[in-house]
Amino acid sequence: MNATQRPPAAHHAAHAASAGTPLRPPALQRLGLQRLRALPQPAERAMHAQHDAELEQMLPVLGPLFGLGMLLFTVWDMLLDPHLARYTLALRALAVLAGSAAYFPNALRWSVEWRCTHIYVTHVCALILCAFILPQGLVYGLAGIAACDFAAALCTLRLPVFARMLAAPTVLYVVLSAWRLPWLLCVSGLMQYAFTVALATVMLLVMRMFQQKSFLLEQQLLHLSQHDSLTGACNRRYLEEVAERELALAQRHGRKLAVAMLDIDHFKQVNDQYGHETGDRVLQALVRTCQGELREIDHFGRLGGEEFVCVLPETDRDDALRCAERLRHSLSMLAIATPFGPLHFTVSVGVAVYGPGHANWPALLHDADLALYRAKHDGRNRVVLASLR
Numbered sequence: 001m002n003a004t005q006r007p008p009a010a011h012h013a014a015h016a017a018s019a020g021t022p023l024r025p026p027a028l029q030r031l032g033l034q035r036l037r038a039l040p041q042p043a044e045r046a047m048h049a050q051h052d053a054e055l056e057q058m059l060p061v062l063g064p065l066f067g068l069g070m071l072l073f074t075v076w077d078m079l080l081d082p083h084l085a086r087y088t089l090a091l092r093a094l095a096v097l098a099g100s101a102a103y104f105p106n107a108l109r110w111s112v113e114w115r116c117t118h119i120y121v122t123h124v125c126a127l128i129l130c131a132f133i134l135p136q137g138l139v140y141g142l143a144g145i146a147a148c149d150f151a152a153a154l155c156t157l158r159l160p161v162f163a164r165m166l167a168a169p170t171v172l173y174v175v176l177s178a179w180r181l182p183w184l185l186c187v188s189g190l191m192q193y194a195f196t197v198a199l200a201t202v203m204l205l206v207m208r209m210f211q212q213k214s215f216l217l218e219q220q221l222l223h224l225s226q227h228d229s230l231t232g233a234c235n236r237r238y239l240e241e242v243a244e245r246e247l248a249l250a251q252r253h254g255r256k257l258a259v260a261m262l263d264i265d266h267f268k269q270v271n272d273q274y275g276h277e278t279g280d281r282v283l284q285a286l287v288r289t290c291q292g293e294l295r296e297i298d299h300f301g302r303l304g305g306e307e308f309v310c311v312l313p314e315t316d317r318d319d320a321l322r323c324a325e326r327l328r329h330s331l332s333m334l335a336i337a338t339p340f341g342p343l344h345f346t347v348s349v350g351v352a353v354y355g356p357g358h359a360n361w362p363a364l365l366h367d368a369d370l371a372l373y374r375a376k377h378d379g380r381n382r383v384v385l386a387s388l389r
């Protein structure tokens, strides 16, 4: 199966959902929360990559803001104990200094999730230590400490990463509370803390559900905008986009590139004799067959009507001719079932190989088109190579 034939991640997910795979727990289904389960692996990876890229962009702003908020807490420290406030300010400044390396991507070569973890752990641990230093700080500061859980939930869609971020601050808070507070205050503080963690976890799961929904929708829209609705092949606009990319690679790195342009012979007669619906099925069968014959790295698209194009990267003249001949032969062997018996059809193919004379994609396509015209002119059902530029 090649790249164009493979359904997009969204389709995998939609298929898995419609097939009622065992991935969907009935309890979640009853609650309407079936999207809490993971998407298929490739879609899940792509969704997290998208989330990480957005976070990467926001971190240089959100990181320093978090640090600034940390320092501003000193005002509260001064209200509690002006004498101790100078020590807590020093501690907060130290934490901001230690965490600030992770605010910006170039300073550390860590992934964005590890940078978030680093910022969160340094800052929140300092917050807890300050609360411990101040009289009754662990009681008065509980709301601020617990609210940080929500900041952690905003940083990731992955539960293990969320747990990793919270682990060290939670252990520190539990140990210091047990040490400093009377047992009743300690237990009530821990219960409030646990409640906030639970709320932040629910928030993360709900955000993840929305993210999955919008990601799947985005993938479906992308697929619709790039593919022909009748045959599923790449549409003209998307094909031009990938062809320009392949041509740029060929020009820059001296790679080989070939193009094969296919046109069904006497397709008008097929429509006239068998009807448009059969004509459509011929087009669909052609696309299925070509996609099955081509490699993963090839691109196959519909230019319009009954005209198709294969973009063949890393392919020289001989390989391109062999590939075009194989397609022509496979298509001529197809039999489309109709009420009047099996329908056979043939194609003519024009092949052009990239050379220094091809300044852009239209120039290369134009040569393939000329070769196709010669194939038609010479009697159809054949492959013709364009003269080299």
Ligand SMILES: Nc1nc2c(ncn2[C@@H]2O[C@H](COP(=O)(O)OP(=O)(O)OP(=O)(O)O)[C@@H](O)[C@H]2O)c(=O)[nH]1
Pocket (backbone or CB within 6 Å): 230, 263, 264, 265, 266, 267, 268, 269, 271, 275, 276, 277, 278, 279, 280, 283, 304, 305, 306, 376, 380
């Ligand atoms: N069924 C169907 N027919 C289409 C579609 N798009 C274009 N066509 C038909 O394709 C036919 C193209 O006919 P022509 O351009 O005359 O070419 P041809 O009959 O294949 O003749 P040669 O290319 O010279 O061999 C027309 O009858 C169009 O109506 C489509 O999406 N579905």
